[in-house]
Amino acid sequence: MMQGAVCHGVPAALLPTGVGRGPYAYQTFRDLIDAYRFDRPAGFTVKLEGEATATVYYLVSGWLVLSKSTANGHRQIVDVVLPGGILDPVSADACTSIVEIEPLTDVSFAAVPREDWHRMLSENPSITREIDIINRAAIARMFERMLRLGKGSAESIIAFAIYELHLRSTVLGMTDGYRLRIPMTQQQLGDFCGLSAVHVCRTLRRLKRHGVLEVTDHMDIRIRDIDALTEIAGIDPDALRQEIIPAA
Amino acid sequence: MMQGAVCHGVPAALLPTGVGRGPYAYQTFRDLIDAYRFDRPAGFTVKLEGEATATVYYLVSGWLVLSKSTANGHRQIVDVVLPGGILDPVSADACTSIVEIEPLTDVSFAAVPREDWHRMLSENPSITREIDIINRAAIARMFERMLRLGKGSAESIIAFAIYELHLRSTVLGMTDGYRLRIPMTQQQLGDFCGLSAVHVCRTLRRLKRHGVLEVTDHMDIRIRDIDALTEIAGIDPDALRQEIIPAA
DNA sequence: CGCATGAATTGATGCACGTCAGCGTCAGAC
DNA sequence: GTCTGACGCTGACGTGCATCAATTCATGCG
The missing domain is CATH 2.60.120.10 (Jelly Rolls)
Incomplete structure (x- = not known):
């Protein structure tokens, strides 16, 4: 093995x-x-x-x-x-x-x-080009994340992270509609978003209470109001997709 | 022109x-x-x-x-x-x-x-390799910056930014010893570090008062205590140089 | 020269976070 | 069954930073 x-x-x-x-x-x-x-x-x-x-x-x-x-x-x-x-x-x-x-x-x-x-x-120049595009996408999403790490509230960066992961998972055919299992603990999501685990928890619960998300059992997430989510994250969905999804 | x-x-x-x-x-x-x-x-x-x-x-x-x-x-x-x-x-x-x-x-x-x-x-494969290294260095310094954007106090990210810019400038032969003219306003440095201009100002003055920096006239900086600076920034100087300086 | 502009500074105020500490729940070990 | 360790959750508390608002300072310009 x-x-x-x-x-x-x-x-x-x-x-x-x-x-x-x-x-x-x-x-x-x-x-x-x-x-x-x-x-x-x-x-x-x-x-x-x-x-x-x-x-x-x-x-x-x-x-x-x-x-x-x-x-x-x-x-x-x-x-x-x-x-x-x-x-x-x-x-x-x-x-x-x-x-x-x-x-x-x-x-x-x-x-x-x-x-x-x-x-x-x-x-294989054509493979090189494909890989270039993948790397570019990685950089693009890091730029977006830096923007929210620096400025941006806890809500906005968490909303962004969830939206980003949902979008990327969907493209890979890994999601079931608006449901997404994020295999991270709240501690890890906090490390991703520059927040403490405690504050991740609070923020998720707030998003839940406002009807934006449904969060069940260990980070099993369902996006209930995607417009609210993009609004909070400060995302233009079309622009973001172009930026971070490798389209060959 | x-x-x-x-x-x-x-x-x-x-x-x-x-x-x-x-x-x-x-x-x-x-x-x-x-x-x-x-x-x-x-x-x-x-x-x-x-x-x-x-x-x-x-x-x-x-x-x-x-x-x-x-x-x-x-x-x-x-x-x-x-x-x-x-x-x-x-x-x-x-x-x-x-x-x-x-x-x-x-x-x-x-x-x-x-x-x-x-x-x-x-x-020109050899040029490709050189350019690869330059790109890698850019990613490496972005990683370092993300680390301090997420976690890390205002002091630590500002100290890091100054050290990074000083190091890179020095390698390019653009500095005069520990003096470095950063052609940014405090507002821009704030946009770089994820801080408000006001807090950049306060933080710089604190570093100044503690004898770490000398800041004169529009971001003309002299590092007076580089050990304190790296300490505050959480930097291992040798490791950082390896990471972010393209060594061909 | 006085004036305008843009930057750096400083103080006052408030809040969004982190931290600490405790509790509940669940899964696995035995 | 108990024990143990992860993990999620919640409340209390403190603080680092943003924000607003003046004031000073430097520079250029009529």
Whole structure:
């Protein structure tokens, strides 16, 4: 279970960005992914901040978070990675990882040696373009999140996080209408939004009381009033979709 | 002054990342930059959020900021770009700019059509690698900033911003020892740090009173106690340098 | 020179957060 | 069955920061 290709040929149902979209549409890409595929259970820390790395990760299924921590124990989740996400956790010096990578669920991913990854890219310009788009989307959503981390109330950033995760999950076919299971504790959502767990709780309850959300049992969320949610988050839904959803 | 190549052959003194380092070390790259070089005075907004764009920018001299705004008038500066910085202000849909670009000083930059840019990259793998490193550094410093935007006091994020800008300026040979002229108003520094201008002022004065900084006349800063500054910012200087300084 | 403008400063006030501390619930271990 | 540890929830309390409103200061300009 720990090592080796666990799955020969990725089933179509797992296509991360939909059939015929994203790098997964390319056989070359799929072959490379399959060759370096791993599975890991939730809670297994893949890579620590500061560790050396020479690997590019491609997430096939499950949720991951990338986080950084301060010396005094505070932690910020800088991105949530969903299936189809690419993760090149390397700083400017090209050998040290700058983030901690933590699975929120059981995950299946490919850990591709940087060398092989770059060889594939240089030989396949069209895959390079697809991956460029994925990276761009990641940056775009980080920009949006920074805007709400800096300015913006607890309500607005939580509303944004929920909307963002719902939107991305929906595109991946992981949601059931307006229902979304976020596999994070309130503590983790707080680390994502720059809030304390206590305040996440209060804010969620307020959104619940106002009829915006329904929150049941461990972050099982149903958006009841999406207009109110986007309003609170300060989102223009069409613009946001264009920005953060890779459209090839 | 508004259009055309204003400078034939970039003088060595302008080499953004130092002699023999970064993409500027390549003649091919310099030729492309020269061909699309522009100058703009401070205050001239280059590109607005939401506008269409098909251009990659390379900053040759001066300071730029990238920012996003909310509907209710709040603004977050998501990055400060220094000479040698690359700017590909495009969202996932590959045609709309997601940020506003604003020069803080007179700037000189190249606006390279996306097509030409990508042609150069595909024909020059080593330039691609250099540029990759620059982009990685930009992401690394955004991660660090997000950490302090979310958790972290006003003191810590301001200390971090000053240290970051000082470090990057020093590498570019733009500082005079521990003195650094930041061409931003306190309002802009606040937009960068997620704080109000008033609180930036108070925080700077506190740092001043405690002997950490000397602040004179419009953001002319001298770091008097760099250990205290890194301590407040929660920085490990060596690790940070590795992370955010492109070392080719 | 006086005036206008835009930035930095300072004080007063209020609130949205964090922190602490306690309680309830649930799931797993045994 | 009890015990234990995570997690969610809630109330009380303190504070760091935003906001509003003056005042000062620097600069440019008629």
